[in-house]
Amino acid sequence: MNATQRRRHVALLQATGYEDSPALTVQSTDGEIPQGRELSFAWLSGTVMTGLTSVLLMGAALYVSFQGQDTFSTAYAALNLAAPRIDQPLATDLTSKTSRLRPIAATRSDREIVEAATRQMVDGREIIRNQPFVRISATLATTSTALSADVPAYDPVAILNKTQPLTSAALDIATDVYGTDVDGEVAVNQTEMPASFVPSRAVSDQAAADFVRGMANAQFSIDGGTPALAYAALAPTLRDLATTEAASVNGVAENVTVVPKTTLATGEGPGRTERFLTVREIGPLRDTLMRNGFSPAQVGMVENTLANLMPAGGLPAGIRLRILYGPLSQFADSLVPYRMSIYRPDGAPGDRHIATVALSDNGQYVVGLQPDWIDFPAEDVEQINVGNLPTIYRSIWETGRKHDLNDDTIERIIGMFAYDIDMTKRITAGDTIEILEAGDTGEGSPDELLYVSLTLSGTQRELYRFTTDDGVVDFYDPSGETGKRFLNRRPLEGGGTLRSRFGYRIHPIFKTRRLHTGVDLAARSGTPIYAAGDGVISYYKWQSGYGNKVEIEHVNGYETAYGHMSRYADGLGVGSRVRQGQLIGYVGSTGQSTGPHLHFEIKINGNLVDPLSVKLPKDNVLAAQYRDEFDQTIAQINDLMAREPASVSVAQAN
Structure with missing residues (x-):
């Protein structure tokens, strides 16, 4: 701008109250007005430190107050300090905002004694x-509780x-x-038939010959079709095998991935879930609580809290329990009982409630008010929260210990x-x-x-x-094969964490779409790697991209490969024979890798396959000479599974 425009802007600024003053300075003696335009670093530093100190002190006070928990309303929600409402529908975790009902699953948990001679x-x-x-x-447990909190980590090699x-x-x-029941014990002695003993004839030789001749000459019509000899019936058709006109032949699909219509929210954190069950055979309340996720210390607290609330004659048979579970923290992998209510098996809804205990913020079980009434279902049920569903490994542990x-x-x-x-x-x-x-x-x-x-x-x-x-x-199995497979699908200690599956993907380094020829199982550097099956080492050195790599040839055209090792096991090399589960190296990040993991491949006749889904042959098959005896064993065990329980049975609460 020219001088005239500059003077005009200055005049406008002065008219609005702005003035031309000396610049800010850190020296208090500079400028026309001493002590008026200086900056104080001491004051500025003190202000910042005061703010930081205040934030740290307030954060520490909150953390100590809530004992490190990130759920602060447990006691209030669990105690439910309000008058109970009658005739409430069964479904749900009212503490979570949701636009859909949470699924309710019927559960079964029976332990019975069967007697047979x-x-x-x-x-x-x-x-x-x-x-x-x-x-x-029993149904597999859908909730992980303290019952299985101390189980060993999953290790497929172990x-x-x-x-x-x-x-x-x-x-x-x-x-x-044996075909019938016996009282006590019966000894069976076998002796040879006396040579003088001759059984009486039931059928004469002539009658037997006439019968065979008549059957051989007779003709029968099958469904109005071509006549056939009685002793040479036609093979049944597919239609004959069907149970109904619309029946179809079902089988188990192999080498396919079954994807549910609704994807489970496996990434969700643990949430609250509620269990409704009936104790059919009354016994110590401690046993029922232990089987339903209460730790011994929690059982002791519950018994002390309920000491003065139990009926004088004890709990009646068929009592109903309603247990609400939830996590102690966002990162917990087990749920703890937040609240437990005990109900009589019959009576008016308002009179059935016996007692309720709830977990307070300080970890103690205290007396709580009756929650809103719901009609108990005829069968035991449990509210399903997809964030709580345990792994198969954890669920089998939970179910086994419960029984x-x-x-x-x-x-x-x-x-x-x-x-x-x-x-x-x-x-x-x-x-x-x-x-x-x-x-x-x-x-x-x-x-x-x-x-x-x-x-x-x-x-x-x-x-x-x-x-x-x-x-x-x-x-x-019924076909005479063991459950053990020819190859282990996750051959490293702990099984690793699946990071990348078999198939096409965007390469994490080159950012191009490429076929991922195996699976990546992440683990800490130095984690032991084992041979997936018996075989001979065919490759044992560095390979571009794979880093330190081992290849093993197995029988019948099977090969396995292990990449990105940090180092090899001592004493091995090309031509070494290894057995399933033998140490061959350690997890690393050599070659083209973004972190420590095992790259594991399986080839069949030179063709790469998905290690996690390919159908693998069984490791052991029952010899043919035992087939008849094994079929008899199957029939006997199936008979035991179908028998009525003995007069003394233990039907445990879910």
């Missing part, structure tokens, strides 16, 4: 005696040691079911299915497990596992116990 060999004698069997039929065949002769359990299975039995059950199932996946509501054990006969022998059935997403897998002539005890 079995044939047993004792000191060379055949004896028929009554044998108790423990039968468990499971190998839990699936080895049993060899002790003492573990040979008789399942040969008093020992830890060794639970680990064997997991090991038997670990090769077929990804134990790190979450369960689906309604998944079930059935177990049969040989019960204690009074001689102090522990319960021994005979049968396990696991149903996940509608697919049932069954394993039966069988003993071969050499005394080896193992579990086989």
